[in-house]
Amino acid sequence: MKKIKVAVAGLGFIGPAHIEALRRLPNIEVVAISDIDEDTAKAKAIDLGIERYTSDFDKLLNEDIDAVHICTPNNLHFTMAKKALEAGKHVICEKPLATTVEEAEELVALAGEKQLINAVHFNIRYYPLVRQMKVMREMGELGEVYSVIGSYLQDWLFYNTDYNWRLEPEQSGTSRAIADVGSHLIDLLEYITGLEIVEVMADFNTIHKIRKKPLKPIETYSGKMLKPEDYEDVPIKTEDHANVLLRFNNGNRGVVTVSQVAAGRKNRLSLEIAGARQTFSWNSEQPNDLWIGKRDDYNGALMRDPSLFDEKSRSLISFPGGHNEGFPDTSKQLFKEVYAAIAKGDASNPVYPTFKDGLRELILCERIIESHKMQAWVRV
Numbered sequence: 001m002k003k004i005k006v007a008v009a010g011l012g013f014i015g016p017a018h019i020e021a022l023r024r025l026p027n028i029e030v031v032a033i034s035d036i037d038e039d040t041a042k043a044k045a046i047d048l049g050i051e052r053y054t055s056d057f058d059k060l061l062n063e064d065i066d067a068v069h070i071c072t073p074n075n076l077h078f079t080m081a082k083k084a085l086e087a088g089k090h091v092i093c094e095k096p097l098a099t100t101v102e103e104a105e106e107l108v109a110l111a112g113e114k115q116l117i118n119a120v121h122f123n124i125r126y127y128p129l130v131r132q133m134k135v136m137r138e139m140g141e142l143g144e145v146y147s148v149i150g151s152y153l154q155d156w157l158f159y160n161t162d163y164n165w166r167l168e169p170e171q172s173g174t175s176r177a178i179a180d181v182g183s184h185l186i187d188l189l190e191y192i193t194g195l196e197i198v199e200v201m202a203d204f205n206t207i208h209k210i211r212k213k214p215l216k217p218i219e220t221y222s223g224k225m226l227k228p229e230d231y232e233d234v235p236i237k238t239e240d241h242a243n244v245l246l247r248f249n250n251g252n253r254g255v256v257t258v259s260q261v262a263a264g265r266k267n268r269l270s271l272e273i274a275g276a277r278q279t280f281s282w283n284s285e286q287p288n289d290l291w292i293g294k295r296d297d298y299n300g301a302l303m304r305d306p307s308l309f310d311e312k313s314r315s316l317i318s319f320p321g322g323h324n325e326g327f328p329d330t331s332k333q334l335f336k337e338v339y340a341a342i343a344k345g346d347a348s349n350p351v352y353p354t355f356k357d358g359l360r361e362l363i364l365c366e367r368i369i370e371s372h373k374m375q376a377w378v379r380v
C-alpha cells in the first residue's frame, strides 16, 4: 500500500495527539515534525520515534511530504497554512483557522485555487453520537428545532496564577473563551441542527482582571512553592466567561455559556436541543450516551453501539457497544475521512470540516465580540 507522507508542526499538547491518531490509520506515515523550540523538537522526535525533525517550518515543507498538520498557537495558523498550500501540501489546521476573517477568507480562496484538501480539526463532530444526532435530525426524528441550550465549561484557568499563551491576545486573538472552546460548541450547534445563527447578543466577563504570569517556564518550578517574586502581574483583556443569546434562521432561539473558570468542570461541552418531536441531550464527558426526552412516552437513552446506529454514523465507530471510545478516537475518525479524500485526490463534497467551516466560526466569533462591545444584538 502506498503510504501518504505527513508532517506535523507544533508539538505541545495537541500535536502529539494528532500523531497518535494518524498512526492508527493504515495508509499514513508521519515522517517529520517541527517545533519552534529545537530541544522540544528533538525530545519529541525521540519520544515519538520520528527520525526527521527541525525547528524551521520552511525546512519541514521541503521534506518529501503530501500533507501538513498545523498544531501551533493560533497566531501562526494563517502564515503556516498559507505557506503549506503554496508549497502544494494538503493542510489539516487546528482551530481557530486564523485570527481574523480576512485571513480565513484568503486561506479558503487559496485552498480552492490550488485544489488541495483543507480541513479544520473540529474533532468534537466526530463523537459518534454527535453524527448520529445530525443523522436523526436529517431523518426528521427531532422535528423542527424549538430551542437550543449549550455550554462549554472548563476549570484550567480557575486560579489567577493559571497562565498560558492563550491569555495573550497577540498569540491567541481578541477573544479567548469563545474563540478557543466556544467555537467547537457553536460549530456543533449549526452542524447538528442544520440551522444557521443569524443574530447574536453577547455579554463577556473577565473574572481575573490581573493574572500572575510565572517569570520562568512553569516546569522550572515543579515540586516547589512559587513565591510572590516569581510572578509578574499581567492585565487580562480577554474573557474568562461568556454568555451569548442566539437567533436561528428558523426564527427560534438558543443560548450558550462558555467558562474557563468553572471549578470541577474539566472539559465539558454540553448541549440540549429541543425539537417538535423529541429532545436530545448530550455532553462530551459522557460521550457514549445520548438522552432522548419525550412528552408522551418514556424518556430514552441511546448508547454508542454500531448495531443501533444509522449506517451514516456507524462508520465513525471502531469498537462494539460497551467498549467505550473517547477523545483520541475523534481525531482518528476525522483524519480517516480527510485522508480518504486525499487518497482519492478529491476535494469536492467534503464530509469533514473544511476551511469554510473555520471561516464560518471566525465570522461568528467576530460578530459575538462586536455584540459584547456594543452590548447589543448584531446580525451575522
Ligand SMILES: NC(=O)c1ccc[n+]([C@@H]2O[C@H](COP(=O)([O-])OP(=O)(O)OC[C@H]3O[C@@H](n4cnc5c(N)ncnc54)[C@H](O)[C@@H]3O)[C@@H](O)[C@H]2O)c1
Pocket: 009, 010, 011, 012, 013, 014, 015, 034, 035, 036, 037, 040, 055, 057, 071, 072, 073, 074, 076, 094, 095, 096, 121, 122, 123, 165, 180
Ligand atoms: N481541537 C482540539 O480539541 C484542540 C485541543 C487543544 C488545542 N487545540 C488547538 O491547537 C493549537 C495548539 O494548542 P496546544 O494546546 O497544543 O498548545 P501548546 O502550547 O501545548 O503547544 C504549541 C506548540 O507549538 C510550538 N510552536 C510555537 N511556535 C511554533 C512554530 N513557529 N513552529 C513550530 N512549532 C511552534 C510550541 O513550542 C509548542 O510546543 C491551538 O491553536 C489550539 O487552539 C485544539
